[in-house]
Amino acid sequence: MTEIKVEIKPQDNDYKIFIGYNILTEIRKFIDKYFSKKRIVLLCDSNIKKIYKDIITGDLEISKNNIFVFPKGESSKSTKMKEKIETDFLNHEVDRNSLLLTFGGGVTGDLGGFIAATYYRGIPFIQIPTSLLAMVDSSIGGKVAVNHNMGKNLIGAFYQPKAVFIDTKTLETLPQKEYINGFSEIIKTALIRDKKYFIFLKENLELILKRDINIVQKMIKRSCEIKAEVVSLDEKEGGLRKILNYGHTIGHAIEKLSNYKIHHGFAVSIGMNIENRIAESQGLISSMERKEIEEFIIRSGLPVKIPKNIQPDDIIKKLKYDKKSVSGIPRFSILKGIGNCLFDIEVDKTVIKSSLNNQIL
Numbered sequence: 001m002t003e004i005k006v007e008i009k010p011q012d013n014d015y016k017i018f019i020g021y022n023i024l025t026e027i028r029k030f031i032d033k034y035f036s037k038k039r040i041v042l043l044c045d046s047n048i049k050k051i052y053k054d055i056i057t058g059d060l061e062i063s064k065n066n067i068f069v070f071p072k073g074e075s076s077k078s079t080k081m082k083e084k085i086e087t088d089f090l091n092h093e094v095d096r097n098s099l100l101l102t103f104g105g106g107v108t109g110d111l112g113g114f115i116a117a118t119y120y121r122g123i124p125f126i127q128i129p130t131s132l133l134a135m136v137d138s139s140i141g142g143k144v145a146v147n148h149n150m151g152k153n154l155i156g157a158f159y160q161p162k163a164v165f166i167d168t169k170t171l172e173t174l175p176q177k178e179y180i181n182g183f184s185e186i187i188k189t190a191l192i193r194d195k196k197y198f199i200f201l202k203e204n205l206e207l208i209l210k211r212d213i214n215i216v217q218k219m220i221k222r223s224c225e226i227k228a229e230v231v232s233l234d235e236k237e238g239g240l241r242k243i244l245n246y247g248h249t250i251g252h253a254i255e256k257l258s259n260y261k262i263h264h265g266f267a268v269s270i271g272m273n274i275e276n277r278i279a280e281s282q283g284l285i286s287s288m289e290r291k292e293i294e295e296f297i298i299r300s301g302l303p304v305k306i307p308k309n310i311q312p313d314d315i316i317k318k319l320k321y322d323k324k325s326v327s328g329i330p331r332f333s334i335l336k337g338i339g340n341c342l343f344d345i346e347v348d349k350t351v352i353k354s355s356l357n358n359q360i361l
C-alpha cells in the first residue's frame, strides 16, 4: 500500500492518502486503531449499494442501520438531498460521536463531505473514492459542496477528511465511460504541473485505457501527489490552487447548460480545448502544443467540441457565476506551455467568444 501525505495547516489537519489493490479491509483496521469509540456510518449512492452491499457489510463491517443511500447522479448534489440525508441521520440517532465514510464517486464525496462539515457543527469523515475521478481529484483537498440552481458547487465548505483510501480493485466495476470521465482530470493534472507526466500518459495511453493495473496505480499515485502538493501549498484557494480549475471555467458552464447530462470530465475536456485556444490567442502556448493536447484528448475518447444545442452566448452569460469571477468578470486558469499554468487571468470577451465560436460540433 502506497501512502501520500496531504499537509494542511494547522498540522493536526494533515492526513494520508492510502493507495493499493484490494485494501478495503485496511480501512477497518484504521478505524479500529484511530476511531474505535465512534459510531461508524456510511453514505453511498444507489448504484454502489447494489454492487458493493456485501463488501459494505463484510469487509467494512457496517451494520444495516448505519448505511445511508441516496439516488445516484449529479442531481443528488443538492441542498434538498443534503437536508433529506441529515433528517435520516437524525431519525437514526446519528450523533456527534460518529464517523462518516463516504463510499463512492465524486457526488458521494462532495455531498457526504459537506454533510460531515455541518452535521452537529462537524463530524470526522473518511473518503473512500470508487470512481477514477474521485480517486485522483474530488476526494483530495477538502472541497465539499452541493450545487445551486445558479451554478455548480456554489454552496459548500473546505473540510478535510481524516484519510482517503483508494482501492484500485473497485475500478473493476467502473463503466468505461466513467473511467474516461476521470481520465480527463488526470490529463488536467499533468498539463498544469508536470510535462514529463503528460509524456508518460501519452506513451502509455493504450495500457491506461485497458486499465493495466501497474500503469493505473502509477498514474493514480502521480495524480494524487500533484493534487496533494497543490492543496498543501494553498488549502483555501487563495492563489496557486486555482490552477486546478484549468478547463473548469468553460467546463462548468457547459456542464450546467447541459443540465448535467454531459459528465463533469467530458465538460472539462471541452473546457480545456477552448481554454487552450484562448491561451494560444494570448501567445501563452504554441499552436503545436495546442494541437498536441487536442489530439491526445481525442485519442483518449474525450470530447473537445461544444454540443450544437449549447450556445456560446449562454456560456458567456454563465461565466459570471463562476466562483473565480470577480464582480461578475470571469478569471481563467490557463496554460503557459505544457506543465505550467497561470491563474487569475482576465480575458477579453471577444477573445472568449471567438474561441467558443470555432468549436461547436
Ligand SMILES: NC(=O)c1ccc[n+]([C@@H]2O[C@H](COP(=O)([O-])OP(=O)(O)OC[C@H]3O[C@@H](n4cnc5c(N)ncnc54)[C@H](O)[C@@H]3O)[C@@H](O)[C@H]2O)c1
Binding pocket: 045, 047, 048, 051, 072, 073, 074, 077, 104, 105, 106, 107, 108, 110, 130, 131, 132, 133, 134, 137, 138, 139, 140, 141, 142, 143, 144, 152, 153, 170, 171, 172, 173, 174, 175, 178, 181, 264
Ligand atoms: N471536490 C472536488 O475537489 C471535486 C473535484 C472534481 C470533481 N468534483 C465533483 O465530482 C463529481 C463527479 O464525480 P463522479 O464522476 O465520480 O460522479 P458520481 O459520483 O456520480 O459517479 C459516477 C457514476 O459512477 C458510479 N460509480 C462510482 N464508482 C463506481 C464503481 N467502482 N463501480 C461502478 N460504478 C461506480 C456511481 O454510482 C455513478 O453512477 C461532480 O459533482 C464534480 O463537481 C469535485
